[in-house]
């Protein structure tokens with residue numbers, strides 16, 4: 427049942443590609459309905475926060491945004507995907523995220539503010555490639571017991587759906603979670619901690 431549900435999600439799976447053009451920091455979003463409130467080029471290069479609309483990201487989908495010229499992945503995790511997170515701990519290098527980089531308010535079992543929303547810098551901690559999202563719980567050529575996550579084809583690093591790195595791969599750390607907060611139920615601002623966060 428869980429597999430079926432995620433497969434359906436996969437068919438609807440869509441990634442909004444973004445690209446940085448030249449030095450201007452202009453971001454092109456391939457999906458019109460995924461609204462990104464862009465800062466000016468000057469503000470973007472200075473690291474201004476980016477507010478993104480997440481209301482139309484369906485369960486199981488990942489959408490890619492840009493912030494500080496880096497890819498930011500936002501995944502709407504399904505209950506089926508979430509249920510596998512604690513079951514992966516014994517296969518991971520840093521399951522409690524003690525050595526990895528995330529805000530304090532995201533150093534928890536799901537590495538997030540709300541369990542269903544994963545927000546991360548989509549850069550492999552090995553040599554900086556951009557991993558693929560492999561959200562389906564199904565055998566993959568690189569792992570017959572795959573439970574969903576991120577796969578970096580460059581040198582075969584693997585991460586679970588909380589972007590925690592597997593043991594026995596070249597990447598040393600979990601992927602980075604940036605500061606972010608929920609502006610409201612359908613908007614996230616990337617680059618700013620929640621009010622009152624330490």
Ligand code: FES
Pocket residue numbers: 550551552553554555578579580581582583596597
């Ligand atoms: S850059 Fe990802 S595995 Fe090497």
